[in-house]
Amino acid sequence: MRRLVLAKRTLGSLRSEKTIVLALAIQLFIAAFSSFLVVGLVSLYDPGTTGDAFEVEVGVAGNATDDLAPVVQRGDARSAVVYESRSAAMEAFRDGRVDAVLHATRQSSGRVVVSAVAPEGSFRTTFVVSQVKDALSEYERHRRADLADSLARQPLDLPPERDANPYFSFTYTVLLPLLAFLPAFISGSVMSDTLAEEAERGTLELLRVAPLSLPEIVDGKALALVGLAPAQVALWLALLAYNGSAVSNPLAVLALVTGAAAVFVAGGAALALGIGARREAQLLYSFAALAAFGLASLLPQSPQNLVARFAVGSPNVVTWLSLAGVLVAAATGYAALRWLAGQTTG
Secondary structure, three states: OHHHHHHHHHHHHHHOOHHHHHHHHHHHHHHHOOOOHHHHHHHOHHHHHHHHHOOEEEEEEEOOHHHHHHHHHOOOOOOEEEEEOHHHHHHHHHHHOOOEEEEEOOOOOOEEEEEEOOOOOOOOHHHHHHHHHHHHHHHHHHHHHHHHHOOOOOOOOOOOOOOOOHHHHHHHHHHHHHEEEEEEHHHHHHHHHHHHHHHHHHHHHHHOOOOOOHHHHHHHHHHHHHHHHHHHHHHHHEEEEEEOOOOOOOOOOOHHHHHHHHHHHHHHHHHHHHHOOOHHEEEHHHHHHHHHHHHHHHOOOOOHHHHHHHHOOOOOOHHHHHHHHHHHHHHHHHHHHHHHHHHOOO
């Protein structure tokens, strides 16, 4: 009961932490308006997804214009304007009549060298560069096909082009993992901050005569902060589902978040008890948490990959074993934290 009272007080104290409240508000906004935000974010993440909403006019010049211009023209969001010379194309570019310039020169060896000119300094620039890149990639495939008969040996086949939905990919591989792990990271940060603040003020020295022992205080704070992370993510998942991005295995995602939150909270508390200085503990926690998450991202099934697999309904045996490993690590880490807390007041 005393642990629950402390947990309730810990949650109540979060309202005075403006940084934490702002972080929660930002996550709530992202989850609530995910269907609108994803379109804008994907447009920056992959400008080609805007489709034919804009059309890029590309000026083409050079002695290989006959080969390059038809390839540029085949794009749904671009058109080719042929010019007699590079100077004429550049003049049109400076006057704003074309958005980019491609100058293709066929050399005596048969190789074609293409130089590209694009504007700078706006969102449209990103889209123009994306379209020019796509045109050059298609031209490369075109040249490979034309020169296939002259090859002495057959090279490896080019990978097939995949027509994937960029909004689906961004939602489940970027947005959802962000909303899942950010609450866990914040919980560990708050745990480190509150314990380090008490140690810095000397409050922990009074625990020998207090009705609560240090391990019980750790239990109360951890109960609140570990439980807060899956509660937030459950709300985020509900808002995502309301916006049309349903999650296939919500309980597995919540279990993963709970395990990650327990690991972060245990790590943050251990640093706070070991260092005893608020600023130093926060700084070290941030570096350690980011380093741990970065190393975990190198695993065959990284944390963000686990969330994506559970969310889209394609977990395999390794996915479930990875979830079990996270839960075991959480239990082991928390047991080690309670032992450390007992040693601190022992």
